[in-house]
Amino acid sequence: MSYRIERRDFLRIAAGATAKGAAAIAAPGVARAESYPARPVRVSLGFAAGGSSDVIGRMMCQWLSERLGQPFVFDNRPGAGSNIATEFVARENADGYTLLLCTSANAINATLYEHLNFNFIGDFVPVAGVFRVPNVFEVHPSVPASTVPEFITYAKANPGRLNYASGGIGATQHMSAELFKSMTGVEMRHVPYRGSAPALVDLLSGQVQVMFDLLPASIGYIRAGKLRALAVTTAQRADALGNLPTIGDFVPGYEASTWNGVVAPRNTPTEIVDFLNKQINAGLNDPTMKARLADLGATTLPGSPADLGKLIAAETEKWAKVIKFAGIKAE
Numbered sequence: 001m002s003y004r005i006e007r008r009d010f011l012r013i014a015a016g017a018t019a020k021g022a023a024a025i026a027a028p029g030v031a032r033a034e035s036y037p038a039r040p041v042r043v044s045l046g047f048a049a050g051g052s053s054d055v056i057g058r059m060m061c062q063w064l065s066e067r068l069g070q071p072f073v074f075d076n077r078p079g080a081g082s083n084i085a086t087e088f089v090a091r092e093n094a095d096g097y098t099l100l101l102c103t104s105a106n107a108i109n110a111t112l113y114e115h116l117n118f119n120f121i122g123d124f125v126p127v128a129g130v131f132r133v134p135n136v137f138e139v140h141p142s143v144p145a146s147t148v149p150e151f152i153t154y155a156k157a158n159p160g161r162l163n164y165a166s167g168g169i170g171a172t173q174h175m176s177a178e179l180f181k182s183m184t185g186v187e188m189r190h191v192p193y194r195g196s197a198p199a200l201v202d203l204l205s206g207q208v209q210v211m212f213d214l215l216p217a218s219i220g221y222i223r224a225g226k227l228r229a230l231a232v233t234t235a236q237r238a239d240a241l242g243n244l245p246t247i248g249d250f251v252p253g254y255e256a257s258t259w260n261g262v263v264a265p266r267n268t269p270t271e272i273v274d275f276l277n278k279q280i281n282a283g284l285n286d287p288t289m290k291a292r293l294a295d296l297g298a299t300t301l302p303g304s305p306a307d308l309g310k311l312i313a314a315e316t317e318k319w320a321k322v323i324k325f326a327g328i329k330a331e
Contacts, residue, residue, distance in 0.1 A: 036096055036272050040071040043262070044089050045101045046082025051196070052133050052216045052296065053260050057101045059292060060130060063283045081109055081170055081330070083116060090118040094265040096272040100124065102263045104172055107315035111323045112170045112330050121316065124263040126308035127273050128280040129301030131293055132259040134234040135176045135212045136219075137247055138227045143209050148231050148250040155186040162188045164210035165203050167196035169331050175319055176212035176233050176256040178326045183251050192331075203227065214258055215240065215297035233257060240297040259301060259315075261308045277305055 041064075045057055054076065061072035077085035082105045092098035106120050137148070143162070145151035155162055166173035169192050181188060191208050193199040196217060203211045204226055211218075212233060219240060221227045231247045232238045233256040247254045262280060264273060283289055284300040293300060301311075322328075 036275060037068055037070040039097065040073050041097050041099065042073050042075050043099045043101055044075040044077050044085045046077060046079070046085035046103070046105070048078040048195075049076050052214050052258065052298065053101060053103055055216075056131055056260065056293065056296065056298060059289065060101075060280065060283060063286065063289060064279060067279060067283070081105055081112070081168070083109060083113065086120065087116075087118050089263075090123040090265060092265055094267040094269075096264060096268055096276065098265065099127065099276075100263050101130070101260055102312075103260050104258050104315060104319075105170070107312055108170050108172075108175055108319045108323070110316050111320040112328065114330075121312065123266050125266055125268055125273060126305045126312060127262040127264050128277040128305065129259065129261045129303050129308045129311065130280065130284070131298040132234070132257050132301050133296075133298045134215050134232040134238050134257050135172060136215045136222065136229050136238075136241070136244075137176075137180070137212055137231045137233060138203070138210070138218055138222065138229045140203060140206045140209045141226075141228055142206055143228070145230065146228065148245070148247060151230055152184050152186055152250075155188065159187040160189060162210055163191050163208040164188045164212070165191050165193060165199035165208040166211070167199055168192050168194060169328065170323075171196070172214070172256070172258045173199070173212045174328075175322060177210070178328065179254065179256055179322050180212070180247065180251070182322060182325055183254055212256070219297055238297055239294065259311065261301065261311070263308075273305055 043061055045053055047053055058074050061074045064072040077088060082103060086100060086106060089098055089100040110120050139145060145154050164177045174190065188210060196213065199211060200213060200217060202208050204221060215238060218227060222229045229241060229244055231245050233247055235246060235248055235255045237244060237246055281302050284302045290300060
């Protein structure tokens with residue numbers, strides 16, 4: 001199912017319960033916040049173990065398990081750009097016991113895939129944001145550029161000579177690069193891989209020259225001098241990389257990042273959504289959790305369910321424009 005629900009409708013859903021949601025609260029047998037959670041809660045992610053979402057998602061689940069006295073079981077269900085896990089959770093009971101750790105990929109996929117068996121905006125209710133991670137615009141040391149303006153000049157003087165890697169068509173590395181191309185007019189050739197890890201291996205060896213990788217994955221190589229970071233993709237600079245500028249410092253209006261949030265199946269009772277939102281925000285404010293996130297180059301994404309709903313709606317619209325402009329098609 002393609003993206004058809006209007007932004008205003010989604011924001012209304014994010015802001016409070018629908019009539020069906022209110023009925024679900026009153027229905028017999030539906031879990032209520034005062035007794036929730038009474039059994040283990042499953043949190044699914046549409047990617048394999050080892051990435052930033054997996055690492056931080058497990059940290060969050062451990063924190064919630066210890067705080068609430070019930071296991072929050074992390075469940076990796078990789079495949080189809082996260083669509084397998086998303087469809088699985090969409091079809092589960094709306095009782096708060098199956099949640100999705102959604103990512104920016106969900107907003108991208110709403111346009112990238114023409115025929116989905118779910119509608120991400122229509123079939124889920126936002127619960128809470130978790131974190132945001134910048135991508136880092138990095139090059140192999142053989143590229144004769146140390147700044148974003150130098151790179152643009154070099155790329156325009158050598159159209160099509162540079163290859164940029166990504167973890168696959170529609171991955172955040174891919175979309176970040178295409179946004180950069182559309183805003184600067186540079187020409188680079190996309191080389192998609194089956195995951196970020198093999199893409200990063202070829203960047204380190206010089207088989208490809210450019211990547212817009214997630215900061216936690218590349219920061220060690222940048223610090224060791226094996227890759228040269230030119231800028232981060234977020235609107236703000238990343239503390240983990242000191243005074244490294246943002247792309248937006250040179251390309252006004254540019255912003256891209258990888259973010260995660262928790263969503264639940266449509267019609268999950270509002271009181272459970274609010275309860276989970278409160279608990280997740282408490283975790284994000286925990287000094288130990290904040291320090292661990294900062295060490296990974298991530299920043300917390302606290303706020304209300306409505307705040308996450310606004311982010312999802314805005315990101316869906318933003319990446320839809322890039323996908324259509326670049327003519328990107330799913331594999």
